[in-house]
Amino acid sequence: MEQHQAALKHLFKQEFTKMVAVISKLYGLQHIEIAEDIVTETFLLATETWGHKGIPLNPPAWLYTVAKQKTLQHFRRNKIYAEKVMPQLSLQQNESEEMAELNFSHQNIKDSQLQMLFAICTPAIASEAQIGLALRILCGFGIDEIAEAFLSNKETINKRLFRAKEKLRNEKIQLELPPESEIPRRLDNVLHIIYLLFSEGYYSKTQNEILRKDLCIEAMRLGLMLTEYAKTNLPKTNALIALMCFHASRFNARQTGQEAPILYEQQDVTLWDRSLIDQGIDFLNLSTQGNEITSYHLEARIAYWHSQKEDTHEKWENILQLYNQLLLINYSPIVALNRTYALYKANGRHAALIEAEKLKLANNHFYYLLLGELYKTIDNAKAKSNYERAKALAKTQTEKQGIQEEIDKLD
């Protein structure tokens, strides 16, 4: 029974995004909330009906038929159809008298979803609301799941989504692909949102592991969607997918059932997903066409080297140079720290310590963790005092405990 429920939930999630995209495509993005309501009502009816009569042979077809009826009823019932939608539609459709019908063909679903991806990832919406909206509309997540992923509550998420949709209306965002010449630029924003979705899943603070994995899988699905269309299947798209494949390959090895993920150094290599690593390598090869080197290219190559567990000098020298390049295009404190760790592995403790002291990332507990690690064997008293600072700044009890274990090892 539970398995049955999970299968239904999965089906609804998949179909939600397709149906909302197709309905919004026909009636306009300004009616996206109506589209959501219609799809939700369709699912309610499906749950009821399938409860007595059993699941139909072709569940999506059943859903599409009901959604068509409900959509027509809705727009007929409301004057919106007669007054607003119909005139627009007739303009587009050579004043056809026929009421336009939803088209749930495979191609139209695909096209509508791709257009929805670009519409949601418009630069007009602030990125936090955008991720929420992407989770809802592009991935079919429930409000409760989104709230859990953000460690927030339903009310806040609803408000955020409402504002984001309002923005879509006010900015008159259309469900269409940008002109061909603008695709490479607009694609940057789409890739960025997919990257954030993936990171939300991979690094999220929520302890719900199924939810986190779902987030990562959905981000990868959206990335793959872009590869099916020649104009969005660019080297940087492939680089991002490669990056996600490499990270996702370690998903099972990171899970502990505990609060904190298992760190790279301690992971059981046999839990790494070899087939995802191989797929990552394929996408990485595809990403090398063309001249553009994006941060996704560099991060994917770093992730590739991390998928090689053997601790060779070659590996760390490559990682160091990739971080050097990454810093040139995309500085962040965490990249600076990772780069300094690679410097330690490639050039040695002393060289890294000199560079680490220059970073001066006060109030960043990872910085003091790194200093603690680097001072080990050089000056244990300094190693200890840095670990103590890291412990004081660490936010969770699990982290504090882990740092205390390092301190105890020094004595």
Next chain:
Amino acid sequence: MNKNQVNEFVFLFRQPALNLSPEGQRELQKKWMDWVGGIAAQGKLASNGIHLAAEGSVLKAGGVVTDGPFVEIREILGGFIVVKADTMDDAITLAHGCPGIDVGGSVEIRTAFA
């Protein structure tokens, strides 16, 4: 001038023509990348600048064109980067450790105007 304004300085790199083995070249290149990476890691790199090939031409008065490499010049301009620093002294501190200096080159540090 706004007190919080970040000042930018240009590092101009000059280096004598070196006759290095491929291995030596690779080593020197690594040192350069690690050094610039170190400045970037401090969040102080404003621009990775432009790197110049050793060969080129010089146009002088009367339409006289001379070809490089410029063996008559002791140090060849190899490129520049732009860094962020509060003062000239801080900029000079950042320039320390430049791998070009170890092979007989120099870094000229100049304040950049916006």
